Amino acid sequence: DAGVIQSPRHEVTEMGQEVTLRCKPISGHNSLFWYRQTMMRGLELLIYFNNNVPIDDSGMPEDRFSAKMPNASFSTLKIQPSEPRDSAVYFCASSPSTAYSNQPQHFGDGTRLSIL
């Protein structure tokens, strides 16, 4: 069991650049989540997919953020253009059921993003 795989683990880039974060969920899981974690705001849910379809994107902070899930084994979170306030750790998680079910979510180890 490889777990949820995120890449890159660390990303440092300059303000204004496009950033793409990648996630491979656990095989067989049909829900995928993107989270952001900062010291100030803690853990926040950005977007949730079920069967590759975005179900709830109310946590996406603004139009600069977009997420896609072209197939069951891959998702991306894109920030364009990036700003210093986007600096955070971004987590991807997957679950064998829907978001608010009683099944556990399995998290990747995150991407630490720094925007200079």
Added chain:
Amino acid sequence: KNQVEQSPQSLIILEGKNCTLQCNYTVSPFSNLRWYKQDTGRGPVSLTIMTFSENTKSNGRYTATLDADTKQSSLHITASQLSDSASYICVVSNNDMRFGAGTRLTVKP
């Protein structure tokens, strides 16, 4: 005001001692309440998941309790180990997810 409040913010205990972390919530109703453990530099790991009707759930040395009347949950750690040093996050779900800010636990030898 956050709908999920955790206390204490941080806690230091000696190895072998027990401790209890608190989670107070105002989310009502809810479908489940989760406790996660997050090691530094890692993603959160699920410890327990309790539905509205459950009072207690154990996972090894971790025991979570839930009092739906007072809207309080606690996570009790028995015979702490150095590896228990981590942040512990409470999450309450209904049609969305509400996250607590976490308790930072340090276990010292």
